[in-house]
Amino acid sequence: MSEYTDHDPDGSTVGVVETKYYTFAEPPDELLLDCGVSLGPVTLAYETYGCLNADKSNAVLVLHALTGDAHAAGYHSDRDPKPGWWESMIGPGKGLDTDRYFVISSNVLAGCMGSTGPGFINPETGRPYGLSFPFITISDMVKAQKALVTHLGIKRLLCLMGGSMGGMQVLQWCVQYPDMVVSAIPMATTMRHSALAIAFNEVARQAIISDPNWNKGDYYSGEKPNVGLSVARMIGHITYLSDSAMRKKFGRRLQNEQDKNDFSYDFNAEFQVESYLHHQGAKFVERFDANTFLYITRATDYFDLTQFKGLGMALKVFSLATAKFMVISFTSDWLYPTYQSKEMVKAMKKSGLDVCFCEIEAECGHDAFLLPNERLTRLVKGFIESAFIDIGQRVS
Amino acid sequence: MSEYTDHDPDGSTVGVVETKYYTFAEPPDELLLDCGVSLGPVTLAYETYGCLNADKSNAVLVLHALTGDAHAAGYHSDRDPKPGWWESMIGPGKGLDTDRYFVISSNVLAGCMGSTGPGFINPETGRPYGLSFPFITISDMVKAQKALVTHLGIKRLLCLMGGSMGGMQVLQWCVQYPDMVVSAIPMATTMRHSALAIAFNEVARQAIISDPNWNKGDYYSGEKPNVGLSVARMIGHITYLSDSAMRKKFGRRLQNEQDKNDFSYDFNAEFQVESYLHHQGAKFVERFDANTFLYITRATDYFDLTQFKGLGMALKVFSLATAKFMVISFTSDWLYPTYQSKEMVKAMKKSGLDVCFCEIEAECGHDAFLLPNERLTRLVKGFIESAFIDIGQRVS
Known part of the structure; x- marks a missing residue:
């Protein structure tokens, strides 16, 4: 049996899936962005898994983190060696059960995986946007996703879930379009980006901007700023x-494990942890656009839900929200530590919301939300099920 | 009164001091380095404060961290606006009391502040060493310092103290030249560099190496790799x-505090934390050599006292040490966290050493050892005093 076939021997994957694209083209469908610019046409890449039920009440929107994409589950072909990024969570019988729910996974605005972003052709010039792409915010990402969800004929999402920057989108949705959200699971995230997180982003951005190939964002016809982008990715991986x-x-193990502390005395990757970082950097530049990295990290830096202008005179950050929440943090996450999840739970409770909170014991840091975790799976499954029952549906 | 004069109104500084240089020139005085290369002549920059007593029993050796230098206390002139890096600790009546003790502060081998390093002229070629400089270890730094201390006529150091990489040198001294050390204070340090610390170093090195001006270390006659070095420094500052x-x-405060969340939507430093990092990066490149940064970070990565070859068949890392220790860690230090200090205290106790340990409450992270702290001052003062009494001296 080839390792590239039969991805689904026990029916636990959604199997072969296809990325779709939704473009909303003409005014008045242009997006009015927070920075004041109107952007259009806008394309969003997305995938769906499972079936929408008759009354369209079983849709769950999945939102990805900084370097994710629309491909959250399944495979793109029978020979695709690698599943989507949240394969452990999404599929038949899994935490997010595609036998029961219709799952939409949406790429973000400014992304580089099929959605309108700085690497996209600007219809006005016929050339890639580059730095002429307008600055976007988490709220802008959510505006575009709302257009997609509406296009799919869905008036209310049973659940929204996502980790890290995906969790920021979840939170933003809940205060921006409260009538469209029944329940929400923000994971490993924050309601306002901390100084530490901004600092890491800024150093990563400087690594890109310092690369001469970056050329003020105008590199699409020449050499790419892969060296800078690779360093940026390495910084990210330390924080994950x-x-x-x-x-x-890794410990202090050397690349050549036989050579216990017989160092080679050079600046090549000598420790396994160095080699791991180099590998992550090299893999990343093959699939990601440096300008997208700049724009999206900036969007997370700007994220402070307590200052959301849509709140108007409302003083409490979640005063407009109506969703039922399950907030999840991970013990070893030091990028968005548990205290930041607790801050948001406190704010939700102040607004009288129905919220449960769980800190999951995990050693692997911020990335824990992406890794298989039985407890996480059980929590997600139970929470969505109860939200489904709440709206009067029977779960068989 | 000018702000540049009268540095010493209350007698609490050592005043104007001068950096001195010790060169040990000829074989057999060459240094046989761990990498197998013999290096000579070797120059070490150093400063001294206070007076050596008649029986030469009051000498304290101070060792600096990654980007420090020999100038630990006092001023270089009457108009010098800035004192040495440990002015809060060293001076008349201070934690390290120059009225009582003779303080030696030594630069490290491979440094760029007057000591032999990659920016030094290679006598064989008449050009800067650059990457032809041999790789050095913490043990090599200590070998050079031993030559300096011996040159000063001192057979035994009353105390050794230093934080971070300075603490590594302290520990190395204690197992490498145990007969020369009465007592030692390693602070905010580790007995073996962790994967996390190696990872941060490697990303910082990659930022330098990626800078085209680095030119494989050969940049002394042209443009310097200041952009890469600046990014490296920013990474460091986050970890400090x-x-x-x-x-x-910083919180989420903007550069222009009036513009509360009225973002400028660009990639310039918009948040105060970004501006702080840029400033630290810009200041650093004025005083530090990129190659020295590479060599010295590599030396810290190599540091694993448990694998010190001088231990021979001895199984316990501190089995050769005889000094009395005071180990100090800081609660918010996540680069060399308290658990790593506890590891070393445990190892010292296993070797039957006299050791006390103190974790100091401090919010400011790894850099805490450099900042004025009353408790730290009191601990240091008491510990050195008791070591002085132990060797039969009266403290007036």
Whole structure:
């Protein structure tokens, strides 16, 4: 049996899926962005898994993190060696059960995986936007996703879920379009980006901007700023792990394990942790656009739900929200630590919302939300099920 | 009164001091380095404060961190606006009391502040060493310092103290030249560099190496790799602070505090934390050499006292040490966290050493050891005093 076939021997994957594209083209369908610019036409890449039920009450929207894409589950062909990024969570019988729910996974505005972003052709010039692409915010991403959801004929989402920047979108949805959200699961996230997180983003951006190939964002016809983007990715990867995960995974082991402390005395990758970072950097530049990295990290830096202008004179950040929440954090996540989840739970409770909170024991740092975790799966499954029952549906 | 004069109104500074240089020139005085290369002549920059007593029993050796230098206390002239890096600790009546003790502060081998390093002229070629400089280890740094201390006529150091990489040198001294050390204070340090610390170093090195001006280390006659070095410094500065220190110091405040969340929507420094990092990066490149940064970070990565070859068949890392220790860690230090200090205290106790340990409450992260702290001052003062009494001296 080839390793590339029969992805679904026990029916636990959605199998072969296809990325779709929704373009909303003409005014008045242009997006009025927070920065004041109107953007259009806008294309969003998305995938769907499972079937929408007759009354369109079983739709769950999945939102991805910084470097994710629309391809959250399944495979793109029978020979595709790698499933979508949340394969452990989404599929028949899984935490997000595609036998029961209609799952939409949407790419973000400014992304580089089929959605309108800085690498897209600007229809006005016939050339890639580059730095002429307008600045976007998490709220802008959500505006575009709302257009997609509406296009799919869905008036109310049974659940919204996502981790990290995906969790920011979840939170933003809940205060921006409260009538469209029944329940929400923000994971490993924050309601306002911290100074530490901004600092890491800024250093990563400087690594890109310092690369001469970046050329003020105008590199699509020449050499790409892969060296800078690779360094940026390495910085990111340190923040996605944890001290203890790194100790377990790499310790002080050398590339050549036989050479115990017989160092080669050069600046090549000598320790396994260095080699891991180099590998992550090299893989990343093959699939990601440096300008998208700049724009999207900036959007997360701007994220502060407490300052959301749509709140008007309302003083409480979640005063407009109506969703039922399950907030999840992970013990070893030091990028969006548990105290930041607790802050948001407190704010939700102040607005009288129905919220449960769970801090999951995990050693692997911020990335924990992406990894198979039985407890996480059980929590997600139970929470969506109860939301489905709440709106009067029977779960068989 | 000019702000540049009268540095010493209350007698609490060592005043105007001068950096001195010790060169040990000829074989057999060459240094046989761990990498197998013999290096000579070797120059070490150093400063001294206070007076050596008649029986030469009051000498304290101070060792600096990654980007420090020999100038630990006092001023270089009457108009010097800035004192040495440990002015809060060293001076008349201070934690390290120059009225009582003779303080030696030594630069490290491979440094760029007057000591032999990659920016030094290679006598064989008449050009800067650059990457032809041999790789050095913490043990090599200590070998050079031993030559300096011996040159000063001192057979035994009353105390050794230093934080971070300075602490590594302290530990190395204690197992490498145990007969020369009465007592030692390693602070905010580790006995083996962790995967996380190696990872941060490697990303910083990659930022430098990626800078086209780096030119494989051969840049002394042209443009310097300041852009890469600046990014490297920014990464370092994140690790020297802490999440809570950054929240207090910067939060989400913008450069223009009036513009509360009226973003300028560009990639310039918009948040105060970004501006702080840029400033630190810009200041650093004026005083530091990129190649030295590469060599010295590599030396810290190599540091694993448990694998010190001088231990021979001895199984316990501190089995050769005889010094009395005071180990100090800081609560918010996540680069060399308290658990790593506890590891070393445990190892010292296993070897039957006299060791006391103190974790100091501090919010400011790894850099805490450099900042004025009354408790730290009191601990240091008491510990050195008791070591001085132990060797039969009266403290007036």
